[in-house]
Each structure stands twice: as C-alpha cells, then as structure tokens.
Amino acid sequence: MSTGTGTGTGNGTGPxxxxxVRQGAREHDDVEIVHYEPQYPPGSKAEKRMTRIVSLMFMxxxxxxxxxxLAYVWWPFTDWPSVDGWQYQPGNTASKGxxxxxxxxxxxxxxxxxxxxxxxxxxxxxxxIALQDRHDGGxxxxxxxxxxxxxxxxxxxxxxxxxxxxxxxxxxxxxxLGAAALVVPVGMLIKDPHHPDVFFHTGxxxxxxxxxxxxxxxxxxxxxxxxEDISVGGQIxxxxxxxxxxxxxxxxxxxxxxxxxxxxxARLRENIKAYPTNAKFEKHPMVGDLVAYSKICTxxxxxxxxxxxxxxxxxxxxxxSQFLITDNAKPIFGPATQRLPMLPLELDEEGFLAAQGDFAxxxxxAFWEKPSERRDA
Amino acid sequence: MVAHSPRRPRSRARRRAIAALRMxxxxxxAGGIYALVSPNAQANAPGQLSAAAQEGRALxxxxxxxxxxxxxxxxxxxxxxxxxxxxxxxxxxxxxGRMPAAAQGAQLERKPPQFNSDEARQLGQYIQxxxxxxxxxxxxxQAPKGDIAHGGELFRVNCSSCHAFSxxxxxxxxxxxxxxxxxxxxxxxxxxxxxxxxxxxxxGDNQMSPQxxxxxxxxxxxxxxxxxxxxxxxxxxxxxxxxxxxxxFGMVLLAFAALWIAGKS
Numbered sequence: 001m002s003t004g005t006g007t008g009t010g011n012g013t014g015p016x017x018x019x020x021v022r023q024g025a026r027e028h029d030d031v032e033i034v035h036y037e038p039q040y041p042p043g044s045k046a047e048k049r050m051t052r053i054v055s056l057m058f059m060x061x062x063x064x065x066x067x068x069x070l071a072y073v074w075w076p077f078t079d080w081p082s083v084d085g086w087q088y089q090p091g092n093t094a095s096k097g098x099x100x101x102x103x104x105x106x107x108x109x110x111x112x113x114x115x116x117x118x119x120x121x122x123x124x125x126x127x128x129i130a131l132q133d134r135h136d137g138g139x140x141x142x143x144x145x146x147x148x149x150x151x152x153x154x155x156x157x158x159x160x161x162x163x164x165x166x167x168x169x170x171x172x173x174x175x176x177l178g179a180a181a182l183v184v185p186v187g188m189l190i191k192d193p194h195h196p197d198v199f200f201h202t203g204x205x206x207x208x209x210x211x212x213x214x215x216x217x218x219x220x221x222x223x224x225x226x227x228e229d230i231s232v233g234g235q236i237x238x239x240x241x242x243x244x245x246x247x248x249x250x251x252x253x254x255x256x257x258x259x260x261x262x263x264x265x266a267r268l269r270e271n272i273k274a275y276p277t278n279a280k281f282e283k284h285p286m287v288g289d290l291v292a293y294s295k296i297c298t299x300x301x302x303x304x305x306x307x308x309x310x311x312x313x314x315x316x317x318x319x320x321s322q323f324l325i326t327d328n329a330k331p332i333f334g335p336a337t338q339r340l341p342m343l344p345l346e347l348d349e350e351g352f353l354a355a356q357g358d359f360a361x362x363x364x365x366a367f368w369e370k371p372s373e374r375r376d377a
Numbered sequence: 378m379v380a381h382s383p384r385r386p387r388s389r390a391r392r393r394a395i396a397a398l399r400m401x402x403x404x405x406x407a408g409g410i411y412a413l414v415s416p417n418a419q420a421n422a423p424g425q426l427s428a429a430a431q432e433g434r435a436l437x438x439x440x441x442x443x444x445x446x447x448x449x450x451x452x453x454x455x456x457x458x459x460x461x462x463x464x465x466x467x468x469x470x471x472x473x474g475r476m477p478a479a480a481q482g483a484q485l486e487r488k489p490p491q492f493n494s495d496e497a498r499q500l501g502q503y504i505q506x507x508x509x510x511x512x513x514x515x516x517x518x519q520a521p522k523g524d525i526a527h528g529g530e531l532f533r534v535n536c537s538s539c540h541a542f543s544x545x546x547x548x549x550x551x552x553x554x555x556x557x558x559x560x561x562x563x564x565x566x567x568x569x570x571x572x573x574x575x576x577x578x579x580x581g582d583n584q585m586s587p588q589x590x591x592x593x594x595x596x597x598x599x600x601x602x603x604x605x606x607x608x609x610x611x612x613x614x615x616x617x618x619x620x621x622x623x624x625x626f627g628m629v630l631l632a633f634a635a636l637w638i639a640g641k642s
Contacts, residue, residue, distance in 0.1 A: 034477050035505045045556060090603035100607045118638065136430040231581030237534050258578075305538045306549060313550055322550050333550065 007246035023314050025130070035129035040272060050123045061109045062181040068105035075101060199367060203240030203253035204343060205358040213346070214353040215241035216257060216292070224352040227288055233309040237295065242353070252363050255292040255343045256305050256354070258312065264312055265289035268326045275328045277374045278342045285344035287353060292343040294327045294363040297321055299336035301364045314340065338372050426506055433503030436496055440477050442589045449507050462572070463510020464501030469568035471497040473561075484575060487560065511571045513564055514587040520563040520594045528596030531589055535580065543613035544597055549576060558597055566594045 015023070018036070025031040040047035075098050089095075139145070160167055201207075204214050215224045216238035230236050235258045239246040245253065260268060268291060272278045278285055285291070297304040297316040304323065306315035313332075316324040321334030329340035341363050344356035360374040426434060437449075444456030451458030459467070470476035474488040490502065505512060515521055519600065533542070539555035541547045546557040553576060570590050573579030580590070611618045 089597055092604045094603055096606045098606070103607075122641075221528065226583075229581075229583040231573070231579040231584065234579040234581055234584060236584055303538060306547075306555075307578050308549055308553070309573060309578050310576045311550065315550055317547060320548070320550075 010304070011167055029132065030135075031130050031132045033128065033130045036126055037128075039123060041305070042214045047124070050119070052122045053123065054116050057112045057119065061112035061116060064105045064112065065109040068102060068109060071098075071101045071105060153348060156198060167339070199362045199364075199370070202358055202363060203242050203245050203250035204355040206355075209242050213348060213356065214245075214347075215348065216255070216353045216355065217241040217245065219246055221246035225257065226234040227290055228255060229261075230290065232259050232261055232289070234259050235305075235307045235309075237305065238292065238353075252296055254295040256295050256307065257290060257292045258307060260289045260291065260312070260325065264326050265291075268328075277339075278328050278344075280374065281344040282356055283344070283346055285342050285356070287345045290345060290353070291325065292345055292355075293323070293325070293340040294343065294359060296340075296364040297336060298335070298338040298340060298363075298365060304336075304340060316337070338366065390629065429502040430506045431503075432496075433499035433501070436492065436500050437503055440491070441500070445476075449504055455563045459504050460508030461510045462504060462508070463512055464498070464505035465511045465513045465568040466572040466574065467501040467504045468494075468497050468513065469565055469572060471500055473565060476576070483551060487556060493532055511581075513553050513567050513571070514590075515567070518563060520567060520591045521588075523588070523591035523593070523595030525592070525599050527589075528592030528594070529584065531593050532596050535585070536593070538578075541612070541614075543610070544600055545612045559601060561597070563594050563598070566590075566597060 022033050025033060040050065074096050177179040203222050206213050217224055217240070219237060219239065221239060221244075222241070223234065224241060225238060236254055238255050238257045240250060240253045242250070244250060265286070265288075269286065271286075272285065293314065295303045295305050297318065299316065299319055302316050302318035304314050304316035304321065306317060307313075307325075308315065314324040314325055314329065315321070316323075316334065316336065319335050321336035322332050323329040323336070323340050324332050328342065329341065331337060339360050343359060346354055346356050348354045361372065362370050366372075437445075444452055444457070445459050446452045448532040449459035451460075462584075467476075470485075471492050472490055472494055475485040477491060478485050479488070490497070502508070532544075536544075539547055539549065540558055541555075544558040546555045548554050555577070561569070568574075569577060570580045570585065570593065571582070585593070605613065611622055617619055
C-alpha cells in the first residue's frame with residue numbers, strides 16, 4: 001500500500017489488515033475508502049509532541065479525579081467533629097467551598113478526558129474519506145414475502161382458533177383491567193374523600209369552640225390582640241384563638257388584620273353597604289378602622305398577604321393577583337376571580353378582638369360546590 | 378397671713394382682687410400648657426430649638442423647603458406635611474438617599490445620600506422638635522442584642538411575604554417592589570419597621586416591641602452575614618432556581634460547545 005500507515009501484518013506474505021478492511025467494506029457494505037492518510041509522518045517529532053499533549057490531558061483528568069476523591073473525604077463540609085452537636089455557622093467558612101470544589105474537580109476531570117479524546121481523534125488518527133452508495137426503494141420482494149409468512153405462522157402456532165377456552169380466558173384480564181382503569185376516574189366523580197362540611201368551616205366557627213366566639217391571636221397562638229396593637233397603615237397576621245389554631249390543622253383560618261387610614265376606612269364602609277355578602281353580617285364586620293380578610297388567595301391558595309398601605313392593595317406573590325382592600329377585597333388584577341372573604345370582627349367584653357362568626361363564604365380557591373357569594377345574599 | 382387670721386367676711390374689694398389673681402394664674406397656666414403642647418407654638422419660636430435642631434433647620438431650609446414648605450407644613454400635590462412623622466422617618470428617608478427626591482414617581486428608590494448620617498440626624502431632630510412622632514429607640518449605629526431565632530419567626534410571619542425569605546426583596550403591583558435589605562443598616566431597618574415608608578406597613582411598638590424589632594434586626598443581619606456556596610446565591614430561592622439556571626445556561630453552553638466541536642471537524 002502506498003499509504004504506509006503501519007497497519008499491515010508486516011510479514012509481506014498476505015494482504016495487510018488495511019487491505020482486508022478496505023476489501024470487506026467495498027464488498028459487504030458498498031463503502032469505498034477513497035482517501036486514507038496519517039496527519040503526521042509516523043515517528044516524526046510532531047507526532048510525538050501531539051502524543052505528549054494528549055497524554056498530559058489524560059494525566060490532568062486523572063489528577064483532578066483524585067482531587068475530587070480527596071476533597072470528598074477530607075474537605076470540612078461541617079464543623080465536624082464537634083463536641084456539642086453541629087451548629088450552622090454563617091459567614092465565609094471553609095465548608096462553603098465543599099460543593100463548589102467537588103463540582104469543579106469532577107467537571108475538570110471529565111473536561112480533560114473529553115478534550116484528550118477529542119484531540120486524539122482529531123490530531124492523531126489518519127484522515128479518511130469513504131463513500132457509500134445510497135440504497136433507494138423498499139426491501140426485496142422475496143424478503144417481504146418471507147416476513148409475512150413468518151407472522152402468519154406465529155399466529156397459527158398460538159392456536160387461538162383451535163383452543164376456544166384460551167379465547168374466553170383472555171377476555172377475563174381484558175375485562176378486569178378495563179374495569180380497573182375506569183373505576184378510578186369514574187369513582188372520583190362520585191366518592192368524596194372529604195367530610196362534606198370541611199371546606200365550609202374554619203377555626204373561626206364558634207360551634208367548634210363550644211359556642212364561644214373565637215378571639216384573634218398572634219402567631220404564638222395565645223396572645224390576644226387589642227385594636228390599639230395595630231398602627232394606622234399596619235397589619236398583623238391573626239390566627240383563631242383555639243387549640244392548634246396556629247397549626248396546620250387550621251391552615252385555612254389565618255386572616256390579615258389591617259388598620260386603614262380614616263378616609264380609606266370610610267370608603268370601605270360605603271362599599272360594604274353595596275356588597276350583601278359582607279353587609280349581611282349580624283353586626284358591622286369592621287371594628288373602628290380595622291378590617292380582616294382571609295389570607296388564603298382565592299386563585300391557588302397562596303398567602304395573599306403583600307399589603308401595600310398606600311394603594312390599599314393586597315397582593316398574592318404566587319401569580320400576582322391583586323385585591324382592593326377598600327372594595328371588599330375585589331380582585332383587580334391577575335388570575336383570581338373571587339374576592340377574599342371578610343372575617344366579621346367585634347370586640348369581646350374584655351376589649352380583645354374576636355370573630356363574630358365564621359366567614360360568609362368558604363375561603364381559598366374554587367371547588368365544585370363553592371358559592372362565590374353567600375347563599376342568602 | 379390670711380390663713381392664720383380669724384374667719385370673717387371678706388371685703389368686696391378684697392374678693393375682687395383675689396378673683397382677678399386667680400384668673401391671671403389660670404391664664405398663665407393655660408398659656409404655659411398650650412405653649413408646651415402646641416407644635417405651632419414651638420415651630421413659631423425657633424429660639425426654643427436645640428442646637429442640633431437649629432442645624433437641621435438650616436439644612437431643611439436649603440434642601441427640603443420647596444416641597445415640604447415652611448415649618449414642614451407640606452405643599453398640596455408636591456410634598457406631604459412632616460408634622461408628626463418623627464425623626465425615625467426623616468432619618469430613614471434621608472440616609473437611604475430617597476429624600477430629597479429626584480422626581481415624583483410610583484416609588485422612590487435608594488440612591489447615594491445627599492447628606493451624611495450626622496446631617497440626617499440633625500434634620501430628624503428638627504422635624505422631631507417641630508411636631509413629635511416616632512423615634513429610633515437606640516443611640517449609636519448598632520441595635521441592642523437580639524434573639525436571632527425569635528427574630529426569624531417574626532421575619533417569616535411579617536416580612537418574608539414581601540422581602541422574601543432571603544431578604545432579597547420582591548415585586549409589588551404596577552412596577553413597585555419591596556427592596557432588598559442587603560444595604561440596610563440597623564438604624565434603617567428599625568426606622569423602616571417603625572414608620573412604614575411608602576407602601577410598607579407600619580409595625581408600631583404595640584405590635585412589635587423595640588426588643589422584637591432588635592430580634593428582627595439581629596436575624597436580618599445574621600442572614601446577610603452568611604455567604605453562598607459557590608458565590609452566587611441566585612436570590613437564595615433554593616434548588617428549583619438553581620436547577621433552572623443550570624438547565625438554561627449549562628445546557629445551552631453544552632449545546633454550543635457540541636456545535637463548535639462538530640463545526641471544527
């Protein structure tokens with residue numbers, strides 16, 4: 001061979017390996033190798049240099065991989081071992097470097113490996129141009145006939161026609177699995193996993209508190225709230241003052257208690273008159289300039305508690321719904337379509353804020369039977 | 378003398394003289410009380426201002442008076458009245474550079490302050506002596522020591538909805554936003570809670586005692602003192618943000634690297 005690639009058997013008697021490969025490709029795969037040439041003369045200085053570069057990359061890959069292992073074992077990722085239990089230390093401690101050093105070392109190792117292989121393929125392997133004929137059209141008719149016959153034969157061998165019992169028996173799993181697939185979606189329309197009332201009552205319902213009106217308390221679950229606790233333009237998150245009122249059990253109960261400016265409160269009082277759901281409470285739902293709305297967004301149930309005290313808006317951070325506090329928490333922007341329910345407030349005999357009763361409409365997002373307004377409105 | 382003399386009907390002239398004296402005493406007393414409690418009486422008497430307030434007044438009359446008017450009375454449609462806003466609000470607005478405002482807008486943003494903190498306190502002192510109002514409860518730059526854990530509880534209930542769990546801030550309506558707490562000092566945090574600047578709610582002392590506020594400050598400053606592994610916290614929103622970032626940037630980078638390699642060969 002004129003290529004002189006050193007790929008031959010070398011004894012000069014038979015064809016070289018390259019010739020066998022070229023012949024095989026031509027006869028079996030219709031591939032013609034038309035050009036084959038090493039990039040550097042074998043044994044040349046340039047080839048040796050390139051070999052050293054590739055080797056260096058592999059060495060670096062191995063080295064960084066070992067550094068990864070060393071960092072994983074010895075890098076301080078906590079203040080371990082500690083005497084009195086581990087405590088998180090803020091600030092620029094060495095443990096902050098744990099994950100970055102792992103990622104860096106593994107990344108470098110894989111990077112060098114990839115670069116090494118790339119360089120090897122690009123610089124050290126010979127240039128080759130090979131041509132292959134394109135095959136057009138379908139398969140050989142004889143081949144197609146044979147495949148069809150094979151399939152028919154398999155069908156015959158299964159013997160469903162000769163064994164009717166199998167046919168009947170197969171119907172059983174078909175019917176059973178079909179029913180299993182149907183029963184879940186159909187059942188979801190019929191079977192209600194919840195107690196029918198669960199969505200209609202919150203922790204503010206006096207019925208669940210032995211008939212006593214429920215006080216508004218702070219996040220600690222016990223501290224009752226007086227009207228003067230909130231400044232003008234201030235807000236406080238209030239929970240029902242019942243056992244576990246500030247726990248997950250009553251996660252639908254929190255309200256945002258807001259003290260409006262005098263003129264804004266007057267505007268809200270006007271608007272309440274025009275909105276029967278809030279106007280029909282036993283007593284007026286506001287105490288002074290204080291108003292309380294459910295904290296649960298009517299769109300997807302996030303806490304809609306971003307209170308803008310100048311624009312009198314409540315915002316929900318999840319999908320940017322906005323509610324106008326001075327107009328019965330009417331949704332004015334975003335995907336929410338229902339108002340935030342208002343909690344009717346009163347002062348109890350000791351001067352603490354309490355709820356007159358439960359919300360007039362269910363809190364939170366819509367569900368199948370949810371009315372958007374109170375039913376007697 | 379009168380008390381020791383034996384009781385006898387007083388002469389008419391004497392009764393009149395005593396009534397006149399009583400009236401005079403009552404007038405002096407009422408006038409004195411009025412002078413003590415009336416802001417205008419103080420405002421109209423610059424001689425009663427303390428030295429710091431005098432300095433503040435000089436600054437006020439060069440930089441604030443065009444919008445907030447003489448004696449902090451306010452100008453309709455330009456600047457609100459400053460009577461009763463207190464020194465805390467003034468210090469916050471001036472120290473964070475929000476005041477003097479460059480232009481009217483939906484939201485005044487933090488910018489390099491025009492006055493140093495001494496001048497800000499002098500301005501605050503002047504407004505305080507004009508009309509009273511909330512004041513920062515501690516002297517010096519550092520707030521008294523607070524309970525970080527309790528502050529964290531308060532922060533998550535009251536502050537995190539707008540300023541985010543990481544105190545990095547968040548969006549509000551119509552282009553407004555809750556700013557990041559990163560550059561805030563102890564005094565600025567305290568003043569912001571106490572006075573509720575712009576759209577921030579007010580957290581008065583009845584709702585959050587000064588000690589509660591110190592707890593929140595301790596928590597926020599502790600949060601800020603921490604560094605992020607890898608150096609870039611991505612707002613500390615957690616693994617979802619980090620996953621999205623690596624997907625968007627990392628994958629795109631890999632795709633272009635693959636294209637580049639393919640294009641070279």
